[in-house]
Amino acid sequence: MHRTDHVLRSQSIGSQKTLSSFHFGTPGARPKVYIQASLHAEELPGMLTAYHLRRLLEQAEAQGQIQGEIILVPMANPIGLAQRVDHKPMGRFDLNTSENFNRHFPDLCAAVLPLIEGKLGSDGTANVTSIRQAMATHLQAWQPDTELASQRKQLVSLAFDADVVLDLHCDCEAVMHMYTETPCWPAMEPLARLLGARAVLLAKNSGGLSFDESMSGPWWQLAEKLPFPIPQACASTTVELRGEGDVNHTFGKADASALFGYLQHLGAVGGEPPALPELACAATPLAGAQFVKSPVPGLLVFAAKPGDRLALGDLVAEIIDPISGTVHALRAEVPGVVYARTTERYATPGDDLANIAGSVPFRTGNLLGA
Ligand SMILES: [Zn+2]
Incomplete structure (x- = not known):
């Protein structure tokens, strides 16, 4: 060497x-x-x-x-x-x-x-x-x-x-x-x-x-x-x-x-x-992966953890606004394994919060996050 x-x-x-x-x-x-x-x-x-x-x-x-x-x-x-x-x-x-x-x-x-x-x-x-x-x-x-x-x-x-x-x-x-x-x-x-x-x-x-x-x-x-x-x-x-x-x-x-x-x-x-x-x-297309994002800001409370296999509609996380009291549910839009999630626990719109490995391609353009 x-x-x-x-x-x-x-x-x-x-x-x-x-x-x-x-x-x-x-x-x-x-x-x-x-x-x-x-x-x-x-x-x-x-x-x-x-x-x-x-x-x-x-x-x-x-x-x-x-x-x-x-x-x-x-x-x-x-x-x-x-x-x-x-x-x-x-x-x-x-x-x-x-x-x-x-x-x-x-x-x-x-x-x-x-x-x-x-x-x-x-x-x-x-x-x-x-x-x-x-x-x-x-x-x-x-x-x-x-x-x-x-x-x-x-x-x-x-x-x-x-x-x-x-x-x-x-x-x-x-x-x-x-x-x-x-x-x-x-x-x-x-x-x-x-x-x-x-x-x-x-x-x-x-x-x-x-x-x-x-x-x-x-x-x-x-x-x-x-x-x-x-x-x-x-x-x-x-x-x-x-x-x-x-x-x-x-x-x-x-x-x-x-x-x-x-x-x-x-x-x-x-x-x-x-x-x-x-x-x-099984290997899956990156274009089939759901990048879970929140449309609203709030406290991020995960229901799913890395390695969990989710079905369509399963709860991924809740976004909680402690002032208005609203709770926004984020759900799996593809079935698949949650392979990653953020370490942050406050979400702002556009943030990548979690990723689910779906098997059917649906995304186009730049497939990676920031
Ligand atoms: Zn890296």
Whole structure:
């Protein structure tokens, strides 16, 4: 294993942030797997999972069992991790630009299209090599003009040519769930089994250019645009490791063990891969998920908790106005599992209060929340 410290562009005189990556195996070996944690910096279960996974990988390396290349970034957002306001962590949005740290990653399909003109043919494997070279050329030419852009460039530069990309997040209060693009689901299904995911949300380009979709999106998008064989050469997922408060060694070790088992299934690590448990849920379309919102402000009292399976019309929560005495009931408009809910207990109109994994698509446009 070797550690590399990447110095980000300085945003202010006297201040310099550093991003650290841990590298296992031989550069260029396949499969290449890239794993990062806490891009939303207050989402810490992944950071603890990465800590435990690093120990497992160091043991495997000592036994000569690293077969592919594995890059681990346990703390993917040094900018956000340092942000605090009124004694509270502010790790989701960059306070300078108000941008979500997990949006605005590059559209690599658009970037490489002009660079691969005349370079693809009937050999899918050769096409992958040409496209990855074009991505590298584009990324090398990218001159980030801010600290935030240099952080995004560094993360993408470590990950863009990986076969598998895992971005470890969590929700506010939640059960284990995953977001992945539909073409990546076959590659991610074993991971969902090993992690015991209770919801898997599928989409193709959910909007906003999140990190995982910036990595997997170009492959199916190029395959749809061009008359050449282009395989899905990168499978990526955003793993939501339960809720923000679920930082403990029991979960951290179990999740690290699941990721390690997945690395064995991929062939990135040797040894006998663990048996795959049954899927704990069926994958459902992200466009079928109900984002429960309140039309009125008030005190939020939940009736449903993460993991509950609701029928149509079941009570999710009440919004109580203590002045007028009115009680507004929020009900399930789709049947399905409640996979996440807010930690707030005061609701204002437009807030995302809870999410239910319905199986029939009905939403369009940008499918992710803020
Ligand atoms: Zn997140």
